[in-house]
Amino acid sequence: MHVKLRNLLAGLLALIGQCLWFPAAAHAADGAVASAPPAAAAYRTSLVLLGTAGGRTSYNGSHLAGISSALVVDGDVYLVDFGEGWLRRYLQAGLGKMPGKPGLSSLRAAFITHLHADHVVDYPSLFLFGTTDGLVARKAPVRVFGPGPRGSLVPVAGANRGKVPVIHPEDPTPGTVAMTESIYKAFANDINDNIRDSQKPDPHTLVSVEDIRLPAGLVVHPDQDPAPDMQPFPVYQDEKVKVTAILVSHAPVYPSYAFRFDTADGAVVFSGDTSPSRNLIRLAQGADILVHEVIDTKWIDEFLPKPRNAAQEAKARHLLEAHTAVETVGGVAQASGVKTLVLSHLAPADSTESRWRRAQEGFSGRVVVGKDLMWLGVGAPVSVGKSQ
Incomplete structure (x- = not known):
């Protein structure tokens, strides 16, 4: 390629690099993908949306996977949340074909925003299937960081306060470490069989799990204010990424985190998952990409038409108060000063793109409606301009 033409192309790509996105070969239907989209290979760092569906439902058999995202940095993968189908999407997206890193051996660390089921329902796949799907090829355990225990039960909504059962009263609000050990116990039959008969390693040696510790001195009242004003605090760092976190408002869930990479x-x-959050705006200041949950409030009336019974009214109230409306999310992105807003954790996941485009209201940057298996380059491409 002629030097001037090559340099011109490099410059143009650098200018628009943040706006480029590359769909994997089959984001609209399940299908194996051999590797990352070719255009994404120009980027050292990429955002990959594995699953974009929000909520504890399969949307009537929709092909969409549950909420899970990945950041790929120079061949290492950092995962955020373990929604339904994350492992299949991980492999379909080509993350299991990083050079020299087959399967899950490319996964370096994972982060759980909160412990609602739609964010962790397929978490057991990490260690139950991981021994077969590549974890044994890693030189060091995958590190998993997630919320600690809530500390007290969520207050009961409604009038029937004396009739509410408590599941597992010995430990009704476990954090990530305790949840993980409970999963090991539940699947002990299979895990012990796998260790003794197939000579597979103890999954404890493949996955290292930690509860995120909040900064010393921070006072939180989970039932009154689960996300008080605070500064971002460090969670993890290696030679490729620095990860900071902050509490966000997803009441009555506590702790519920946003992460910055x-x-x-x-x-x-x-x-x-969060309602509009000052803490999130603080965390996201000047970021290149903000991946934000979003809900279509008009859908709530379709999903739970009036008149509602008490249970339906409680659910509608949670959906309205604990999430961010599509008409509001643009203002959050504008206040954060981000370049690109990516919509994910879509509720409903099977809505039309035109309804999600209302997220542009109040935002001067670019809006991307997230789709399963979508890749977005971060920063400027690095492979263009090399000698050929």
């Missing part, structure tokens, strides 16, 4: 190519923030 700072890399040499730019910053990507994941909102987790």
Whole structure:
């Protein structure tokens, strides 16, 4: 390629790099994908949306996977949330074909925003299938960071306060570490069989799990204010990424986190589930990409038409108060000063793109409606301009 033409192309790509996205070969239907989209290979850092569906439902058999995202930095993968189908999507997206890193051996660390089922329902796949799907090829355990225990039960909504059962009263609000050990116990028959008969390793040696510790001195009242004003705090760092977190408002859930990943190519923030949050805006200041949950409030009336019974009214109230409306999310992105807003954790996941486009209201940057298996380059491409 002629030097001037090559340099011109490199410059143009650098200018629009943040706006490029590359769908994997089959984001609209299940199908194996051999590798990452070719255009994405130009980027050292990429955001990959594995699943974009929000909520504890399969949307009447929709092909969409549950909420899970990945940041790929120079061949290493950092996962956010373990929604339904994350492992299949991980492999379909080509993340299991990183050079020299087959299967899950490319996964370096994972982060759980909160412990609602739609964010962790397929978490057991990490260690139950991981021994077969590549974890044994890793030189060090995958590190998993997630919320600690709530500490007290969520207050009962409604009038029937004396008739509410408590599941597992010995430990009714476990954090990530305790949840993981309970999963090991539930699947002990299978795990012990796998260790003794197939000579597979103890999954404890493949996955290292930690409860996220909040900064010392921070006072939180989970039932009154589960996300008080605070500064972002460090969770994890290696030579490729620095991860910071902050509490966000997804009441009555506590703790519920947003995460920021700072890399040499730019910053990507994941909102987790939250209503409009000052803490999130603080965390996301100046980021290149904000991946934000969103809900179509008109859908709530379709999903739970009036008149509603008490249980339906409680659910509608949670959906309205604990999430961010599509008409509001643009203002959050604008206040954060981000370049690109990516909509994910879509509720409903099977809505039309035109309804999600209302997220542009109040936002001067670019809006991307997330789709399963979508890749987005972060920063400027690095492979263009090399000698050929």
